[in-house]
Amino acid sequence: MKVVELLGIRKVIGQEEILKGIDLWVEAGEFVAIVGASGSGKSSLLYVMGLLDKPTSGEVFFEGQRVDFSGEKELSVIRNQKMGFVFQFHYLLPEFNLLENVILPAIKRGMMKTEAQERAYELLKRLGLGGKERRKIYQISGGEMQRVAIARALMNNPSLLLADEPTGNLDSKNTRAVMDIFKEINAEGTTIVMVTHELDLAAQAHRIVEMRDGQVVRA
Amino acid sequence: MRHVAFVAFKLLLERKRQTLVSVLGVSIGVSAFIVMSSLMIGFQSYFIQQVIDLEPHIRIKPREERTDFMFEEPVLVLGERLKEKDKILGWYEIMQSLEKHPEVLGVAPRLVSRGILKYGVKDKPVTLLGIDPQREPKASIIEKFLIHKNLKKLETNRTGVILGVLVAKSLGIQEKGKKLLLVAPNGQTLLVTVEDFFESGITNIDDARVYLNIKTLQSLLDRQGEANEIVVKIGDVNRAEKISRDFQEIIPYEVESWQRAYRNFLSIFKIQNTITYMIVFAILTVSAFGIFNIIMMTVLEKKKDIAILMAMGFTRRDVLLIFMVEGFVVGLLGALLGSVLGYGLQEYLESIKLDVEGLIRTKGFVLDRSPLFYLYALVFSLFFSLLASLYPSYRASRLNPVDIFRSQ
Ligand SMILES: Nc1ncnc2c1ncn2[C@@H]1O[C@H](COP(=O)(O)OP(=O)(O)OP(=O)(O)O)[C@@H](O)[C@H]1O
Ligand SMILES: [Mg+2]
Numbered sequence: 001m002k003v004v005e006l007l008g009i010r011k012v013i014g015q016e017e018i019l020k021g022i023d024l025w026v027e028a029g030e031f032v033a034i035v036g037a038s039g040s041g042k043s044s045l046l047y048v049m050g051l052l053d054k055p056t057s058g059e060v061f062f063e064g065q066r067v068d069f070s071g072e073k074e075l076s077v078i079r080n081q082k083m084g085f086v087f088q089f090h091y092l093l094p095e096f097n098l099l100e101n102v103i104l105p106a107i108k109r110g111m112m113k114t115e116a117q118e119r120a121y122e123l124l125k126r127l128g129l130g131g132k133e134r135r136k137i138y139q140i141s142g143g144e145m146q147r148v149a150i151a152r153a154l155m156n157n158p159s160l161l162l163a164d165e166p167t168g169n170l171d172s173k174n175t176r177a178v179m180d181i182f183k184e185i186n187a188e189g190t191t192i193v194m195v196t197h198e199l200d201l202a203a204q205a206h207r208i209v210e211m212r213d214g215q216v217v218r219a
Numbered sequence: 220m221r222h223v224a225f226v227a228f229k230l231l232l233e234r235k236r237q238t239l240v241s242v243l244g245v246s247i248g249v250s251a252f253i254v255m256s257s258l259m260i261g262f263q264s265y266f267i268q269q270v271i272d273l274e275p276h277i278r279i280k281p282r283e284e285r286t287d288f289m290f291e292e293p294v295l296v297l298g299e300r301l302k303e304k305d306k307i308l309g310w311y312e313i314m315q316s317l318e319k320h321p322e323v324l325g326v327a328p329r330l331v332s333r334g335i336l337k338y339g340v341k342d343k344p345v346t347l348l349g350i351d352p353q354r355e356p357k358a359s360i361i362e363k364f365l366i367h368k369n370l371k372k373l374e375t376n377r378t379g380v381i382l383g384v385l386v387a388k389s390l391g392i393q394e395k396g397k398k399l400l401l402v403a404p405n406g407q408t409l410l411v412t413v414e415d416f417f418e419s420g421i422t423n424i425d426d427a428r429v430y431l432n433i434k435t436l437q438s439l440l441d442r443q444g445e446a447n448e449i450v451v452k453i454g455d456v457n458r459a460e461k462i463s464r465d466f467q468e469i470i471p472y473e474v475e476s477w478q479r480a481y482r483n484f485l486s487i488f489k490i491q492n493t494i495t496y497m498i499v500f501a502i503l504t505v506s507a508f509g510i511f512n513i514i515m516m517t518v519l520e521k522k523k524d525i526a527i528l529m530a531m532g533f534t535r536r537d538v539l540l541i542f543m544v545e546g547f548v549v550g551l552l553g554a555l556l557g558s559v560l561g562y563g564l565q566e567y568l569e570s571i572k573l574d575v576e577g578l579i580r581t582k583g584f585v586l587d588r589s590p591l592f593y594l595y596a597l598v599f600s601l602f603f604s605l606l607a608s609l610y611p612s613y614r615a616s617r618l619n620p621v622d623i624f625r626s627q
Contacts, residue, residue: 043625052530053621073534080532089627091527095233105531108222152531164624 001028002061003160003191004049009058011044018044019055020214026193028159031186033202034195036211042195043164045211049193050083050162051075063159080108084153084161088168090145092137098124098148099133105155116155123151127181143174150181154190161185163194167201179204223537226528227544230517237513238549244509245553245604246560248502249596253561256595258568259495261587263488266421266579267481272360273419274477275450276459277466279313281305282473307472310446316469322453322462325357328446330436336382336429337400338390345386345429347401349436358452361417361430367395369415373432379414385426387416401429403439420579503599507607510549514542514611525615526623539616546608547601554600558593 005025011018018041026032026049034042047053048060054069061067062078069075079085084105092101099120106116124133127147129140137145146166153161163182167175179201186192194205202208210218231238281304307313314326330349335342352373356362362370365381372379380401382392390399392413401409411431419425437443453462459476467474478485518525525538568584575581 047621047624050530052624076529076532076534079530085527085530087624087627089523091523091530093229093524093527095229100229104222104226104528107225108532108537110221 001064002026003028003030003063004193005061006045006049007059007061009045009048009055009060011041011048011053012056018214019048021058022214022216024209024216024219026160026191028191029186029189030207031182031192031205032194032207032209033205034193034209034211035197035199035202038197040211041214042211044214046162046164046193046195050085051079080105081156082159084156084158086146086149086153086161086163086166088165090137090142090149092145092148092152094137097134097136098129098140101137101148102151102155105152109156120151120155123154124148127151128177143170143177146170146174146178147181150178154185159191161190161192163192165195165197167196167198175201220540222533223540223544226533227541227548230521230541231545231548234517237517238552241506241510241513241549242552242556244506245550245600246555246557248499248506248603249554249557249600250560250564251502252499252596252599253558253592254564254568255495255499256592257565257586257588258584259491260589260592261585262579263491264587265581265585266484269419269421269579270477270481270484271456272363273421273424274480275359276453276456276477277451277463278475278477278480279307279449279451279466279470279472280475281307281447282471306442306445306447307449310449313470313472314449317449317451317466320462322455322458323451324454325354325452327351327354327358327450328433329355329448329450330433330440330442330446331448332436332440333404334429335402336386336390337402338392338397341390342402343386343390345383346427347403347436348428348430349433350430351433355450358450364417364419366416366418367414369395372414373430376412376414377432377435378409378411379431380411381415381417381430382413383425383428384416384418385422386429387413389426401431401439405440407439407441409435409439420581422576422578422580425580503603506553506600507603510546510604510607511611514546514608515614517545518542518611518615521615522618522623523627525618526620529618529620530624535616538618539612542612542615543605543608546604546612549608550601550604551597553604554597557596557600561593561596 002025006022009019009022022045034045036042044053048055051060051062051067059066062082067075099117102120102123103113103116106119107113121133124130127150129144129147129151132140132144137148140148146169167178170178182192182194183204196202208218209216310328314328317323317326328351332347333344334347335344350373352370356370362368369381373381387393392399395413395415397413398410399413401411417425417428417430433446437445453459456477460478463474463476463479528538565586565588569586572583575583
């Protein structure tokens with residue numbers, strides 16, 4: 001089954017055509033790496049795939065359903081229940097402790113707080129953050145922050161995890177830890193699309209998609 | 220809504236300093252509103268209440284313009300000729316017909332004149348009110364203002380007088396029983412005895428009025444059986460103007476309601492209210508700008524957080540509500556704190572003992588402590604807070620997460 005499928009996706013910003021007709025799909029259970037030079041359109045592609053950005057033309061299918069980009073509510077529900085995002089920057093909320101950051105997507109979904117906290121405890125423990133749940137984000141390291149962000153992305157048990165250079169800010173040890181987590185959850189069934197410009201990381205994925213100048217040159 | 224509250228309250232709690240500053244801003248506006256309203260309305264309703272109790276609700280007097288003594292220096296011109304028209308013909312019949320009106324509670328005749336009181340070397344120009352001690356209490360609440368409640372003495376002692384406290388003070392009289400000389404405009408004099416003092420708190424009245432028996436004044440002025448004023452008390456004071464217009468149709472003299480007699484004051488009060496509420500409005504506007512500023516700053520500072528919230532499924536509406544809830548809570552907390560502050564200030568002002576000497580004389584501030592002011596303050600502060608947070612919240616909800624992710 002295709003988790004997400006892009007057909008003829010074009011994105012034009014101003015005069016510039018950032019995505020020039022992209023056809024690409026990701027099968028359930030896959031771990032796909034997107035590589036390419038800086039400015040080749042990797043992030044832009046990921047935003048369309050994550051239903052965050054409306055393509056200028058072309059169609060997106062998510063789990064077989066055509067996505068209507070004009071329905072903000074429906075897009076939000078899909079992102080909330082089916083997708084997880086991890087970026088180079090952690091985007092954790094400084095006012096919230098680790099636990100509260102992690103449960104946010106579940107609270108939005110309507111899960112009871114105690115139930116969400118139980119799951120968040122488990123996730124944090126699994127990601128090596130056991131015992132630090134009540135800390136504020138400025139009380140943990142950069143590698144730990146990124147793992148909290150991953151825990152948050154996994155909170156609602158998404159079918160698709162989208163990661164844009166998730167290890168971009170990390171040292172090799174933390175990078176390895178993140179990759180191990182990704183491979184582990186992928187093995188458990190979560191589909192992953194990860195943008196990276198490090199080829200050795202890309203090599204650990206099932207499939208490498210290469211972009212150049214707004215086009216997919218290898219899928 | 221739970222997710223909105225979760226984020227909004229967390230932001231408020233964790234950004235204590237900002238929250239506190241904006242709550243304080245609102246509470247100052249709220250307490251200012253409460254205290255200024257209670258002071259101003261308190262003073263005004265005290266004044267109006269005294270006027271209503273003290274002055275005839277409706278007064279009937281000869282048409283010839285006799286300036287109201289409230290606005291006139293009671294300067295006496297000795298030997299002033301009595302104005303022929305300064306009387307009401309058939310006053311007894313008029314009174315009888317007025318008494319039949321269902322809204323009239325009481326009617327009394329008066330003879331009003333100027334005079335001078337002499338005590339030792341001091342003298343004092345005054346307004347002499349000749350009253351019928353039987354009828355007068357039915358037509359005005361004069362007894363309430365008498366220190367010794369000796370109105371009835373005017374019946375038995377035909378030379379008894381009741382002095383306004385400030386009249387007494389300027390003559391140097393402190394107790395009743397003192398004898399003084401009353402000089403009428405026609406030059407006639409009479410030795411009178413102080414039977415009581417009269418204190419309304421309204422300076423102009425206490426400083427001019429002297430009550431005596433109408434018969435005494437009639438014979439002093441050589442105007443036997445005459446009256447130049449009829450005073451009427453009615454059930455609903457707010458209908459005085461309407462009823463006075465009805466009376467005017469059938470009575471060939473001037474009929475004046477208390478509202479018309481005091482229209483200058485009532486319109487000054489209106490101006491006073493307008494100015495005060497403009498000031499309070501300005502304070503509330505300033506605190507609304509405070510809220511606006513702080514929420515706008517929060518929004519600009521938290522663009523990244525808004526972007527990730529949207530990525531994880533918060534809708535634009537959720538984001539709008541998060542910041543509107545912040546504004547609402549700040550307004551609510553500000554109103555509560557402001558009410559407590561306002562209450563404290565009211566308590567303090569009420570506890571101060573000082574001699575107010577102005578339009579009215581009291582032993583402190585007269586406050587109207589109506590709970591309505593608290594309610595209005597709550598409504599205003601919520602309204603202003605929501606208004607102030609509307610634009611920043613809207614801005615937050617229109618952020619495009621992709622723009623923010625790209626710019627990192
Ligand atoms: N708002 C914008 N207006 C105009 N051009 C833009 C805008 N945002 C991105 N671009 C252009 O779109 C192209 C693709 O950008 P994108 O961020 O997708 O590249 P990328 O492959 O993710 O690069 P990097 O590896 O540096 O993150 C770039 O040439 C960039 O300059
Ligand atoms: Mg990029």
